[in-house]
Amino acid sequence: MLFQRSWLLVQRSFRIPPRYATLAWVAALFMAINTLVRVGLVAFENDLALWQPARLVPTLLVGVLYDAAALSGALLPFAVLSLVCPAGPIGRRVHAVLASALVAAGLAGLLFVAVCEGVFWNEFVSRFNFIAVDYLIYTREVLGNIRQSYPVGLLLAGIAGAAGPLYALVAVRVWRAAGAEAGRVTARLAASAAVLAATGLWTVAIGDGPREALGDALEGQLASNGYYEFVRALRNNDLDYRTFYRVMSDDRATAVLREARSGDAARAATPSATWKPGHIVLVTLESLGADMVESFGGKAGLTPNLDAMARSSLMFTNVYATGLRTVRGLEALTLSLPPTPGHAVPMRRRNKGLPTLGGALRDQGYEPLYIYGGYAYFDNMRDFFGGNGYTVIDRTAIPSGEIHHETVWGVADEDLFSQALREIDVRAASGTQVFAHVLTTSNHRPFTYPAGRIDITSGSGREGAVMYADWALGEFIREAARRPWFPDALFVIVADHTSNGRGRIDLPPANYRVPLVFYAPGRIAPGRIEATASLVDVPTTLLAQIGGASPEGFFGVDLRDRGRHHTRGFLANYLTVGYLEYGAVVELSPRRGTRVLDAVDGRPLPVTDARVGRLTEHAVASYQTAADLLKRARP
Structure with a gap:
């Protein structure tokens, strides 16, 4: 009424x-x-x-x-x-x-x-x-x-x-x-x-x-x-950085980045390396946050295989994902670029002609492979990796008789790893050095996997999927250890992002932390590196480990040494991009918005805080330079 x-x-x-x-x-x-x-x-x-x-x-x-x-x-x-x-x-x-x-x-x-x-x-x-x-x-x-x-x-x-x-x-x-x-x-x-x-x-x-x-x-x-x-x-899928975000003069941006990198010799000279592996396997684990891995301070009992590997690996304990989606992780691990606003680079029209990890390793004599258990048209993976010199191997290459289980996202991790072993075996037998970037899918809704592998019922939730993903990783390493090429192989195990983006601020660092290990028994001494880092540092550290220089345009640092002197992380959540250093997060948002927050409690830092001006300059210089670099990419 x-x-x-x-x-x-x-x-x-x-x-x-x-x-x-x-x-x-x-x-x-x-x-x-x-x-x-x-x-x-x-x-x-x-x-x-x-x-x-x-x-x-x-x-x-x-x-x-x-x-x-x-x-x-x-x-x-x-x-x-x-x-x-x-x-x-x-x-x-x-x-x-x-x-x-x-x-x-x-x-x-x-x-x-x-x-x-x-x-x-x-x-x-x-x-x-x-x-x-x-x-x-x-x-x-x-x-x-x-x-x-x-x-x-x-x-x-x-x-x-x-x-x-x-x-x-x-x-x-x-x-x-x-x-x-x-x-x-x-x-x-x-x-x-x-x-x-x-x-x-x-x-x-x-x-x-x-x-x-x-x-x-x-x-x-x-x-x-x-x-x-x-x-x-x-x-607003793609935003022009200079139009919508805070900028500075090009000369100042160059000076700021030069100062930040002054202690990093990765670009200036070829790093020393005691061993160049015959094969490199980069395993990117879907959605595996550090909160799920006991050796990285997470829940106990879910990842016994990864924990055992970590104990005999070089561990990086404070690495942060650049975003909340797989495509962001692929961008960082392949291009060593901060997560610029809008689409990740693989999804963009201009996604080729950039320096990549695969290209750098090709120059070192490796054949770059991208191996995925789903269909590679998803997230434009085939166009991006294939257009940048990788051989793309996806669900279409896996024989139906070799599949124990699959979801709409892809085959079970054990089937993906079996295919990866087949691809490496064939090339190793012919004397080809392989760089294989392998992306898993099982730790994703609907969290289902083959029965009888672990004690948690398939489809019951994320913890079961994590435990299964770890079981499959353990089986993969055990099977690889039986190959003649294993003693001369380097395995890099890392997650693309976490499963939790919740927080009181746009970019809560604790919800971006992921595990990273360099595993090569008898070749790389076990240890822990606790420097704050980002997924963009993985390509540079990997290249430095094998004695290769990073291409011009890579933003990463060698975390084994130089990264200890300039430790920072890059984070993104849709249209907000961030810079993490010295316990503070700089958030850059459209309409030239800028906030500097305490990384733990989200409290805005006063302008009198000595960190505010310096970190803001580093954030703006990094993202402005990365955005300009991407403009030069070719479709």
């Missing part, structure tokens, strides 16, 4: 044709459902601090702004329908039928998106972003993963079961509103034009300011909504 009275007041005040009450009902449903989604996500976070009025009320109020922005677009089809359906008894009935059907379909769509937001939030602790845009391209993997990971049938049945009764509550009122007087065509034209103008106004005016004013990354994501963020992602 209150809603109807409010609408009548608005309608009379602005002389809106009565049939436009349909739009008011749509607005009420849209705002109510999105508010419920927002409250539901707050509850899902299970953080009592988020319920404090001082935090919850601003989050909900800012949420109204973003919901209104999205609503203006959602109303457009109803405004067009109200405009084109003529007046008169027949026109009113046609409008009533079409508008009622559109409301019913829209309501089901709202509930469907609400469920999708919940699923996406569970994975990324974020509203829809350009990961969601990318996933629309790779429908096979994404839809397949959803089917394997979630009870899709029950979810769809739940949506239908909720949509029906909810629509029944408003069906009669919507029918009456849709069948009301159409008003003059000039009045309809004015009302529909106002909706169109509101859409354009909100699109231009809303921006990121309101949510950023909340001062907390999590609250900002809660205040937004999937509709707004998805459209934003479509418009």
Whole structure:
């Protein structure tokens, strides 16, 4: 009753044709459902601090702004329908039928998106972003993963079961509103034009300011909504660094980086090496954060094979992933580049002609292979690696009879490692030196693997997938040890990213830490290097280990020696890029935003802190230079 009275007041005040009450009902449903989604996500976070009025009320109020922005677009089809359906008894009935059907379909769509937001939030602790845009391209993997990971049938049945009764509550009122007087065509034209103008106004005016004013990354994501963020992602997949981010003069950037690298001799001279391996195997483990590996301070008992390897390896205990997706890890491990805003380089049109680890090792006499258990068109892997001189070997090369288990992402890790051994065996027998970059997939939803390998039931959760991935790695090393080429091989074991991006700030360092070991029994002495490092340092350290110089353009340092004198990490989370050093994180964001935060508690550092100016300069110089380098890449 209150809603109807409010609408009548608005309608009379602005002389809106009565049939436009349909739009008011749509607005009420849209705002109510999105508010419920927002409250539901707050509850899902299970953080009592988020319920404090001082935090919850601003989050909900800012949420109204973003919901209104999205609503203006959602109303457009109803405004067009109200405009084109003529007046008169027949026109009113046609409008009533079409508008009622559109409301019913829209309501089901709202509930469907609400469920999708919940699923996406569970994975990324974020509203829809350009990961969601990318996933629309790779429908096979994404839809397949959803089917394997979630009870899709029950979810769809739940949506239908909720949509029906909810629509029944408003069906009669919507029918009456849709069948009301159409008003003059000039009045309809004015009302529909106002909706169109509101859409354009909100699109231009809303921006990121309101949510950023909340001062907390999590609250900002809660205040937004999937509709707004998805459209934003479509418009901001790739950002020109110099246009949107803080910059400095080119001369100053060069001087800052020269100063930072002054102690690093990796580029100036060929490092000394006591041993050049016959073969190099870089194993990139999917989603294996240091929090899951006991030897790196993580949970006990999940990775006994990797822990045993670590004890006889050169361990790097403070290495940080550059992002939260595999493609970011591949970018860092292949190009030794900081994670510039937007897409990772493998996903970009200009992704060739850059110095790569594979290219540097080819110059050292190795054949570079990229071995992946899924289909390499995903994340543009085939184009990127194949276009940069690697031989790409993916799911299509693995015989069906050799597969014990597979998910939509790829074959089980044990089957991938078996294929890797076959590829290395053939080349080693002919005298070819091999560099094999192997990417696993089993530690990923739906967390399934062959039965009987470990004590945890397949599909029961991430800990089982971690334990299986470790079992497969152990079997791989044991099988490799039986090969004649093993004593002359170097194994580099590292993760692409972690499974946890949650934090009070955009870039919580603890959630980016990954394991890294150089394993070559009898060749590389065991030890621990605790310098802060990044995945971009892996290629340079690997090249230095075998006596090779890093190509011009690599940002990494040799962590075995020089890296101890300039220890830092590069981090990224979608559009925020960061620089970690001396216990502080510099966050660079669009509209030239800059924050310097304590790396542990997220507290902003005062401008009087000696670290602020220096670290900010290092961050800006690094990302500006990397972005400029990428502009010179070829498609």
